[in-house]
Amino acid sequence: MQQEKRYSVMTEHELRKEIGILQEQARKAEQMGMVNEFAVLERKVQLAKAYLIDPDAFKTGELYEIEGNPGQYFKIDYLNGVFAWGYRLNGDGHEEALPISLLKKLK
Known part of the structure; x- marks a missing residue:
């Protein structure tokens, strides 16, 4: 195997x-x-x-839209590898990790 x-x-x-x-x-x-x-x-x-995205392109403290969820936003507290840890705006207040490929920069 x-x-x-x-x-x-x-x-x-x-x-x-x-x-x-x-x-x-x-x-x-x-x-x-x-x-x-x-x-x-x-x-x-x-x-x-x-893993195809540069994690340095993401900044802590900034808001990003969640890909595939229009109107859902995520605030990054810190990055760990290819995961952004933080909170969803208007979420339940629990910290979670999302792959950076799910985050879209706000225009």
């Missing part, structure tokens, strides 16, 4: 290839009505995409 490579050690080319494979698997899972499998694969795609 071959050990899967971690996203953090993959090259950009390997990450893009992995994203394509995951998106195809997600499409098939959605067509087959496998909702849970689809959700897991979509999350993996977002995580892999986060």
Whole structure:
């Protein structure tokens, strides 16, 4: 059994290839009505995409829109790798971590 490579050690080319494979698997899972499998694969795609983004492009204390959730905003308290830790505006007040690929800069 071959050990899967971690996203953090993959090259950009390997990450893009992995994203394509995951998106195809997600499409098939959605067509087959496998909702849970689809959700897991979509999350993996977002995580892999986060490794293609420079974390230095994100600043603590700033607001970002959450991709796929129009009108939902996230304030970053700190960054840890490719995860932004902070709070959703108008959320329940609990700290959470989002992959930076889910955050969109406000215009």
